[in-house]
Amino acid sequence: MRTLKRASFAIAGLAVTVAAWGQVPPPASAPSGAAPAPTTLHNSGDPTLALTPGLRGATAAPKGAPPGNPDPHNLEGVWWMSGYQYMLGPDVGVPPPLKPEYMAILERRIRAKNRGTPEADASTQCLPHGMPRVMESPYPIEIVQTPGRITFLHEVAHNVRRIYLDRPHPAPLTQTFLGDSIAHWEGDTLVVDTVGLNDKTFIDDEGSSHSDQEHVIERYTKVDNGSTLQLIVTVEDPVTLEHPYSYRRVFRWRPDVRPQEYVCEENNRNAPVEGVTVAK
Amino acid sequence: MSALVKALYGVFSATALALAAGAAQAALPDLTGVWLIEGHVGAVKTVDGGTPALTAAAKKVYEEHRRAAAHGDYSFDGVTHCLPPGLPRLMLMHEPFEILQRDKIIYFVHQLNRLPRRAYLNEALPTDVDPHYLGYSVAHWDGSTLVIESAGFDDSTLLDNAGLPHSEDLHLTERYQLSADGKHLHLNYTVDDAKTFTKPWSGQADYTRQVGYEVPEEVCAATPADKRPRS
Numbered sequence: 403m404r405t406l407k408r409a410s411f412a413i414a415g416l417a418v419t420v421a422a423w424g425q426v427p428p429p430a431s432a433p434s435g436a437a438p439a440p441t442t443l444h445n446s447g448d449p450t451l452a453l454t455p456g457l458r459g460a461t462a463a464p465k466g467a468p469p470g471n472p473d474p475h476n477l478e479g480v481w482w483m484s485g486y487q488y489m490l491g492p493d494v495g496v497p498p499p500l501k502p503e504y505m506a507i508l509e510r511r512i513r514a515k516n517r518g519t520p521e522a523d524a525s526t527q528c529l530p531h532g533m534p535r536v537m538e539s540p541y542p543i544e545i546v547q548t549p550g551r552i553t554f555l556h557e558v559a560h561n562v563r564r565i566y567l568d569r570p571h572p573a574p575l576t577q578t579f580l581g582d583s584i585a586h587w588e589g590d591t592l593v594v595d596t597v598g599l600n601d602k603t604f605i606d607d608e609g610s611s612h613s614d615q616e617h618v619i620e621r622y623t624k625v626d627n628g629s630t631l632q633l634i635v636t637v638e639d640p641v642t643l644e645h646p647y648s649y650r651r652v653f654r655w656r657p658d659v660r661p662q663e664y665v666c667e668e669n670n671r672n673a674p675v676e677g678v679t680v681a682k
Numbered sequence: 683m684s685a686l687v688k689a690l691y692g693v694f695s696a697t698a699l700a701l702a703a704g705a706a707q708a709a710l711p712d713l714t715g716v717w718l719i720e721g722h723v724g725a726v727k728t729v730d731g732g733t734p735a736l737t738a739a740a741k742k743v744y745e746e747h748r749r750a751a752a753h754g755d756y757s758f759d760g761v762t763h764c765l766p767p768g769l770p771r772l773m774l775m776h777e778p779f780e781i782l783q784r785d786k787i788i789y790f791v792h793q794l795n796r797l798p799r800r801a802y803l804n805e806a807l808p809t810d811v812d813p814h815y816l817g818y819s820v821a822h823w824d825g826s827t828l829v830i831e832s833a834g835f836d837d838s839t840l841l842d843n844a845g846l847p848h849s850e851d852l853h854l855t856e857r858y859q860l861s862a863d864g865k866h867l868h869l870n871y872t873v874d875d876a877k878t879f880t881k882p883w884s885g886q887a888d889y890t891r892q893v894g895y896e897v898p899e900e901v902c903a904a905t906p907a908d909k910r911p912r913s
Contacts, residue, residue: 528902546782548714660802662814666903667795
């Protein structure tokens with residue numbers, strides 16, 4: 403299996419080299435070259451390891467909508483992801499650089515999904531989605547800026563992220579589903595640093611594991627005069643990952659959209675609290 | 683969603699113009715911060731210390747709720763299975779909430795299961811809104827008083843922690859006033875629901891600013907059923 407994995411990485415031409423912790427590879431964007439993104443884990447062709455196809459996601463705001471605010475330090479408003487992916491690796495169709503034992507768990511989860519008996523995860527139990535998964539949403543995200551704070555109000559499952567610009571991470575840290583987030587500006591880029599995450603969530607929808615040692619760095623930069631918000635995510639986890647990795651996403655400015663009431667708990671009657679199987 | 687979005691879309695430009703003209707914004711009180719209600723509210727009282735006058739049908743429902751509660755059975759209360767509590771109850775629970783005051787939207791972000799609430803400033807209340815647990819809210823400043831009008835409520839929620847019911851006709855008006863020292867917030871609210879009450883009635887609540895308090899991540903689904911706040 404490990405041979406297969408390495409071979410498929412080589413075929414995809416997507417192997418990432420990192421010399422040391424803290425040195426982060428440049429993020430890939432769309433799959434490079436003519437080769438289509440893998441549709442099975444490790445590009446194996448194994449149907450039991452089929453990956454859930456991504457979604458096109460949000461398009462630009464309709465004509466006539468108010469234009470984005472060109473102020474690079476004003477991120478306020480409703481943003482909606484374009485190009486939603488179920489697996490959050492360094493490139494489309496490529497898994498996070500999980501250590502072998504955690505890659506085996508991802509394979510188990512993908513096989514369970516493809517059998518129609520997916521393993522329970524945070525989202526099916528109406529728990530917050532964890533990081534960085536909560537940012538990969540096919541639902542809009544509203545950003546609110548107040549003195550010393552940036553708040554992300556997610557439509558999906560009414561997730562809330564409070565990001566503090568005026569303090570360091572507290573010590574000791576309380577572990578939570580979405581962690582403790584602090585931020586600062588580096589030029590026109592907002593750098594958000596998140597630690598204090600519990601290990602009850604996954605990195606992504608497919609089920610890549612992270613530990614409570616996970617460290618997520620997000621870099622938000624407005625581009626195209628405020629019509630697009632670029633996000634570069636770097637994930638570090640000395641327990642589950644071989645090395646840190648990064649990926650890039652974009653959100654569309656959508657002033658025409660108002661986040662709606664999303665009540666996960668309304669449909670939670672049959673979800674298990676413990677155990678694994680959620681649906682037939 | 684799309685019908686509502688389309689209906690609301692036209693007001694964007696009018697709102698933007700109104701705000702551009704409104705240099706008076708600077709004089710408004712700043713409600714941004716974390717707040718906690720003073721005291722514990724069980725059954726709501728009207729401002730003159732009475733009880734809201736229920737219609738016969740609503741009285742029957744309320745008494746069923748009280749009988750069940752007397753036996754420790756709160757299954758009539760969606761909050762016990764993590765559903766949003768509705769309004770004004772959410773504002774009357776002993777749980778901190780954070781106000782984020784912006785020019786176009788006032789956000790209430792509650793500690794209780796991280797529930798968000800938005801009141802859109804200087805817009806008319808839509809006349810045909812799909813029912814939601816927390817309704818649909820618009821706001822305006824009446825001098826230094828923030829006035830929020832809400833409608834479009836799902837009738838499965840309760841008005842208070844004791845089990846006071848309401849119908850989908852519920853129309854709620856909230857008036858928030860900040861004290862001169864900025865440390866206290868007073869709420870006067872009016873409930874208008876002819877199917878539930880024989881006449882509109884008003885209640886009140888007071889909140890204290892929680893300086894330095896950071897709202898923690900409170901997750902109902904991760905909280906054992908007997909530990910979930912319901913008042």
